Amino acid sequence: MIFDAHLLIVDDDERIRELLKKFLMRAGFLVTSARDAEHARRILGGLDFDMIIMDVRMPGEDGVSLTRSLRETMATPILLLTAQGETEDRIKGLEAGADDYLAKPFEPKELLLRINAILRRVPDTKAEESTPKVLHLGENRYDIERGELWQGQELVRLTSTESQLMKIFSACPGEPVSRAKLVEDLGRDRGQAQERAVDVQITRLRRKIEPNPKQPQYLQTVRGAGYMLAPD
Numbered sequence: 001m002i003f004d005a006h007l008l009i010v011d012d013d014e015r016i017r018e019l020l021k022k023f024l025m026r027a028g029f030l031v032t033s034a035r036d037a038e039h040a041r042r043i044l045g046g047l048d049f050d051m052i053i054m055d056v057r058m059p060g061e062d063g064v065s066l067t068r069s070l071r072e073t074m075a076t077p078i079l080l081l082t083a084q085g086e087t088e089d090r091i092k093g094l095e096a097g098a099d100d101y102l103a104k105p106f107e108p109k110e111l112l113l114r115i116n117a118i119l120r121r122v123p124d125t126k127a128e129e130s131t132p133k134v135l136h137l138g139e140n141r142y143d144i145e146r147g148e149l150w151q152g153q154e155l156v157r158l159t160s161t162e163s164q165l166m167k168i169f170s171a172c173p174g175e176p177v178s179r180a181k182l183v184e185d186l187g188r189d190r191g192q193a194q195e196r197a198v199d200v201q202i203t204r205l206r207r208k209i210e211p212n213p214k215q216p217q218y219l220q221t222v223r224g225a226g227y228m229l230a231p232d
Contacts, residue, residue: 005050005119006030010040010066011081012058020053023108024115037061044070051077051119053111056089064092071097077118077160081106087193094200099161100188117187121164135170135231137209137218142231144170149208161186162205169219169229176225202227 007029011017017033024031032047034040036058052070056063067078080093080101090101099118102111133144140151147163149156158166168177168185179195188194206213220228 004028004030006032006048007115008040008043008047008049008052009033010035010037010052010054010058010063012036012055016055020108020111024112027112029115037063037066040066044074049076050122051079051115053079053081053115055081056086056093057083064089064096064098067093067098068096071157071159073157075157075159075163077122079114079118090193091196091200094197095204097159097204099159118160121187122160135173135229137231138211140209140218142166142170156208158208159204161201162208165201165205166229169227173229173231176222176228178226182226 007024009017009020009024009031011020011033012035014035017035021031021033032043032049034043037060040052040054054063054066063080067080070076070078077099078097080090080098082089082093082101082103086103090103093101099121100114102114135142135144140149140156142149144167147167149158149166164186165182168182179198182198183189183191183194186198188197202219203213206216206219209218210216218230220230222228
């Protein structure tokens with residue numbers, strides 16, 4: 001259980017907002033709620049959160065659009081709530097930068113498990129006393145100890161899932177990691193849908209580390225074996 005983490009719930013359904021808020025507060029979280037994207041933006045303008053739980057289908061700006069916009073300025077983990085069977089929503093959400101999704105209706109206990117799994121993946125970026133190990137990826141460098149990706153003097157924002165992927169790959173540079181193993185290490189359920197979700201996250205990560213994401217040099221696809229990080 002990740003106690004004292006501050007969660008933001010964004011849902012236009014007042015009943016669902018209140019139910020989730022009460023359940024998560026009983027589970028030990030600090031919880032704030034917003035009724036729509038505009039309300040969420042105002043709250044995010046003054047408060048920092050450890051995670052955002054957001055419905056996709058909302059009047060006005062939807063959850064996917066808000067996720068894409070937030071990713072331009074922050075790496076806070078985002079869990080999207082999607083309608084049952086709306087595969088397109090899930091893929092769009094992941095492409096926009098969401099860390100995970102959960103289909104409605106869902107068991108509250110499953111939501112709690114997803115939240116804690118995502119929060120455990122958030123890297124601890126506090127400075128280490130020991131000399132950091134660094135992998136060089138062209139103009140980028142990845143600080144293994146701190147879990148930070150840098151381009152020159154600029155820190156590259158990574159989502160919690162992207163950070164976890166870098167952590168997994170940097171533990172075995174030059175060795176392929178299967179999609180099934182990535183799904184397992186990310187704490188996801190097994191299956192083709194989750195492997196597809198990993199592919200989407202790989203595509204997003206490549207945009208941040210590759211000079212030409214369509215011809216990847218550093219995060220390579222190894223036919224029949226998965227993906228491999230190939231530093232300089």
